[in-house]
Amino acid sequence: MSARYVVAIDQGTTSTRCIVFDHFGRFVSVAQREHRQWFPEPGWVEHDALEIWANVVRVVPAALAKAGIGPDDVAALGIANQRETAVLWDRHTGRPVARAVTWQDTRVAPLLAELAQRDPPRTFRERCGLPLSTYATAPRLTWLLRSSPALRQRAASADVLFGTMETWLTWQLTGGPQGGVHVTDVTNASRTMLMDLRTLDWDDELCAAFEVPRAMLPQIRPTATTHGRASTVLPGVVIGALMGDQQAALFGQACYSPGEAKCTYGTGAFLLLNTGDQPVASSHGLATTVAHQVGDEPAAYALEGSIAMTGSLVQWFRDGLSLVRTAPEIETLARTVNDNGGCYIVPAFSGLFAPHWRPDARGVITGLTSYVTRGHLARAVLEATAWQTVDVVEAMNADSGLRLNTLRVDGGMTSNLLLMQMISDRLDVPVERPMVHETVSLGVAYAAGLTVGLWPDLGVLRRSWHRGARWTPDMTAQTREQQRSGWRTALAQTIGPGFTPTAARPPGP
Amino acid sequence: MTLRSVERAAVLLRLVAAQGGPIGVSDVAAALGVAKSSAHELLRTLQEVGFLDQDGGTGRYRLGEGARRLAQGPPDTNLLRSLATNCVDALAARSGESAYMGVLRGADVLVVHHVFRPDDSSQRVEVGERHPAHASAMGQVLLALDPAGQAVARTWVPVSLTRRTLIGAALSARLAAVRREQLACAVGERVPELAEIAVPLRGRGPSVVAAVALIGHSDRLTDARGRPRAALVAHVRTAASAISADLAGGL
Numbered sequence: 001m002s003a004r005y006v007v008a009i010d011q012g013t014t015s016t017r018c019i020v021f022d023h024f025g026r027f028v029s030v031a032q033r034e035h036r037q038w039f040p041e042p043g044w045v046e047h048d049a050l051e052i053w054a055n056v057v058r059v060v061p062a063a064l065a066k067a068g069i070g071p072d073d074v075a076a077l078g079i080a081n082q083r084e085t086a087v088l089w090d091r092h093t094g095r096p097v098a099r100a101v102t103w104q105d106t107r108v109a110p111l112l113a114e115l116a117q118r119d120p121p122r123t124f125r126e127r128c129g130l131p132l133s134t135y136a137t138a139p140r141l142t143w144l145l146r147s148s149p150a151l152r153q154r155a156a157s158a159d160v161l162f163g164t165m166e167t168w169l170t171w172q173l174t175g176g177p178q179g180g181v182h183v184t185d186v187t188n189a190s191r192t193m194l195m196d197l198r199t200l201d202w203d204d205e206l207c208a209a210f211e212v213p214r215a216m217l218p219q220i221r222p223t224a225t226t227h228g229r230a231s232t233v234l235p236g237v238v239i240g241a242l243m244g245d246q247q248a249a250l251f252g253q254a255c256y257s258p259g260e261a262k263c264t265y266g267t268g269a270f271l272l273l274n275t276g277d278q279p280v281a282s283s284h285g286l287a288t289t290v291a292h293q294v295g296d297e298p299a300a301y302a303l304e305g306s307i308a309m310t311g312s313l314v315q316w317f318r319d320g321l322s323l324v325r326t327a328p329e330i331e332t333l334a335r336t337v338n339d340n341g342g343c344y345i346v347p348a349f350s351g352l353f354a355p356h357w358r359p360d361a362r363g364v365i366t367g368l369t370s371y372v373t374r375g376h377l378a379r380a381v382l383e384a385t386a387w388q389t390v391d392v393v394e395a396m397n398a399d400s401g402l403r404l405n406t407l408r409v410d411g412g413m414t415s416n417l418l419l420m421q422m423i424s425d426r427l428d429v430p431v432e433r434p435m436v437h438e439t440v441s442l443g444v445a446y447a448a449g450l451t452v453g454l455w456p457d458l459g460v461l462r463r464s465w466h467r468g469a470r471w472t473p474d475m476t477a478q479t480r481e482q483q484r485s486g487w488r489t490a491l492a493q494t495i496g497p498g499f500t501p502t503a504a505r506p507p508g509p
Numbered sequence: 510m511t512l513r514s515v516e517r518a519a520v521l522l523r524l525v526a527a528q529g530g531p532i533g534v535s536d537v538a539a540a541l542g543v544a545k546s547s548a549h550e551l552l553r554t555l556q557e558v559g560f561l562d563q564d565g566g567t568g569r570y571r572l573g574e575g576a577r578r579l580a581q582g583p584p585d586t587n588l589l590r591s592l593a594t595n596c597v598d599a600l601a602a603r604s605g606e607s608a609y610m611g612v613l614r615g616a617d618v619l620v621v622h623h624v625f626r627p628d629d630s631s632q633r634v635e636v637g638e639r640h641p642a643h644a645s646a647m648g649q650v651l652l653a654l655d656p657a658g659q660a661v662a663r664t665w666v667p668v669s670l671t672r673r674t675l676i677g678a679a680l681s682a683r684l685a686a687v688r689r690e691q692l693a694c695a696v697g698e699r700v701p702e703l704a705e706i707a708v709p710l711r712g713r714g715p716s717v718v719a720a721v722a723l724i725g726h727s728d729r730l731t732d733a734r735g736r737p738r739a740a741l742v743a744h745v746r747t748a749a750s751a752i753s754a755d756l757a758g759g760l
């Protein structure tokens with residue numbers, strides 16, 4: 001085989017990146033372009049889908065040029081994407097009918113109460129795995145289609161198409177108005193609220209509840225399969241995988257077996273636990289999603305817990321309090337003291353997310369005494385990320401009946417070694433980071449390479465994952481429990497009198 | 510340099526700092542009461558050591574990065590690691606060996622970053638450990654090239670750790686070679702079976718702020734004649750220029 005490289009497109013919230021990997025799964029080159037964020041009204045966040053497509057057209061050849069290769073050297077292309085962002089476009093002209101409404105956009109909040117009455121929310125949730133929230137795509141479609149009867153009509157006749165970013169880009173890459181393929185994959189579809197997790201197909205009742213005509217929806221396909229062949233940008237190259245970014249990171253971290261989990265620590269954090277070939281319903285506020293589906297094999301499912309504030313709390317410490325000049329310097333400051341001095345910070349700046357789900361919660365700092373210095377505050381900031389991780393992991397253990405035995409981590413905060421040790425100490429399991437940081441791109445590249453036979457199976461991919469560093473627990477059970485109760489007391493105070501945190505303890509001996 | 514010119518340099522730096530904006534040669538000459546040619550020489554010297562920057566368009570001078578840094582101390586080691594992290598990962602992945610980054614602290618190298626050898630053998634994070642500088646390749650790079658290291662190398666008396674540790678004249682000769690080649694290779698000088706290949710890292714400006722190294726079994730890192738393998742040297746040098754570029758952008 002002469003084509004020995006895999007190209008990954010990571011269409012993210014702030015930028016679009018193209019990364020070239022060689023046939024050992026090693027990073028070769030990258031090119032990146034940011035796109036504009038549009039804020040037309042408070043709470044609205046939009047992207048221009050044409051600008052993003054234009055960026056793809058530029059970054060792919062740029063990354064190939066840096067690698068010194070041409071389209072003939074590329075065995076497959078994979079696309080990973082920001083999830084839940086909705087694009088509607090005219091199938092005849094190839095132009096979006098409006099700017100894309102992104103996952104951060106909260107305009108549908110007033111609609112949710114009304115939509116919740118259509119169906120007891122548990123039924124929504126049991127079928128699609130997601131709680132009704134502003135994140136999911138379906139309410140956005142309700143909003144968009146209600147905004148114009150003409151648009152609804154054109155959607156019903158499939159003159160206007162819907163897609164998340166991977167769908168839009170695949171349609172453009174495979175010819176656009178001239179025969180573009182209109183497909184999505186199970187991981188992205190599982191974030192819309194319109195797919196039945198068991199049948200892996202659009203659910204008529206969910207579509208009806210959200211007033212979405214099926215004609216406008218893409219076909220749902222496995223993650224790793226031949227989605228089509230590019231007719232432009234990389235002419236002739238197979239599009240071998242489509243994948244939501246967090247699921248791609250799980251795949252890139254080689255979490256292929258039940259009980260394996262990864263957490264990505266950036267602005268916020270996303271923890272995904274592979275639960276095997278059956279969806280696990282959560283009674284602790286977690287989302288159930290599809291982890292991946294390779295070809296005709298059964299789908300693998302995951303539980304997902306998101307933490308709103310991790311890196312962003314460090315940013316607040318830097319910019320809001322001006323206690324450090326750069327984010328990494330928080331580690332230096334935290335190491336000036338040995339413990340948190342009794343101080344805890346719960347960053348419920350805009351409510352508590354998984355597993356508590358209390359939008360009315362507000363952030364607190366507890367345990368302030370004249371003993372507390374900025375070093376103690378720095379520790380409390382980092383510990384907040386560790387404890388929030390513990391709360392999500394315990395909820396996952398309780399829901400799945402599995403017991404996490406190692407946490408794989410990635411994202412910008414993993415260069416903070418004190419934080420990695422704190423997480424390991426408080427979870428009481430080893431924490432590992434991979435040698436390749438670009439887990440999103442690597443994951444979708446792995447999946448695309450599987451499709452074209454560049455790699456024979458998951459076993460080979462598992463063996464090509466390498467550990468860059470590892471931390472093991474080094475804290476007595478007594479200290480852990482003592483600190484946990486400090487955290488819980490602080491948590492309770494985010495709500496006011498009478499609130500007891502709902503986080504589950506692990507199923508246990 | 511006479512004491513008088515040291516005094517003039519100090520006055521000149523204060524003058525530039527007090528000025529707020531860039532200052533020209535004639536103003537400096539007038540303020541110091543010296544000839545324009547002497548003022549010019551003084552300005553040029555201070556520019557060469559990084560205490561002044563010259564504006565390309567107007568030819569006027571302002572305080573340089575070196576002067577602003579004086580009071581700040583060395584760069585934060587956690588920031589160094591954060592900035593370098595992608596490139597050090599790539600170094601370990603490509604070379605197949607453990608990659609390290611270190612800074613000088615007194616007569617020791619402090620390990621500020623460590624990426625495992627990609628063979629999934631049992632390894633532990635060695636960040637925070639100290640290696641005696643004279644016996645480590647990173648240390649030799651810093652003793653030879655870091656201004657603080659040169660001061661250390663002149664005053665303190667190193668001890669032997671292994672049969673192959675260099676001390677005295679042999680160490681001085683090694684440091685001179687490191688200065689020439691911008692590379693240190695230490696085989697069995699700190700730990701008998703380990704070889705180390707290190708090169709300097711520079712931030713903005715010419716001064717060395719840290720070193721990056723591969724450390725591993727000498728059978729893998731050196732050839733039959735005990736010389737560092739060329740491919741590994743190339744990997745370390747490539748990584749170093751990428752890291753230096755990232756440090757320049759972020760420090």
Ligand SMILES: Nc1ncnc2c1ncn2[C@@H]1O[C@H](COP(=O)(O)OP(=O)(O)O)[C@@H](O)[C@H]1O
Binds near residue numbers: 265
């Ligand atoms: N060494 C560090 N210690 C603590 N926080 C850090 C460190 N380095 C980066 N961060 C935080 O991580 C976030 C950036 O990580 P990144 O993975 O780039 O995020 P995203 O992809 O969400 O933009 C920022 O919020 C920053 O404050």
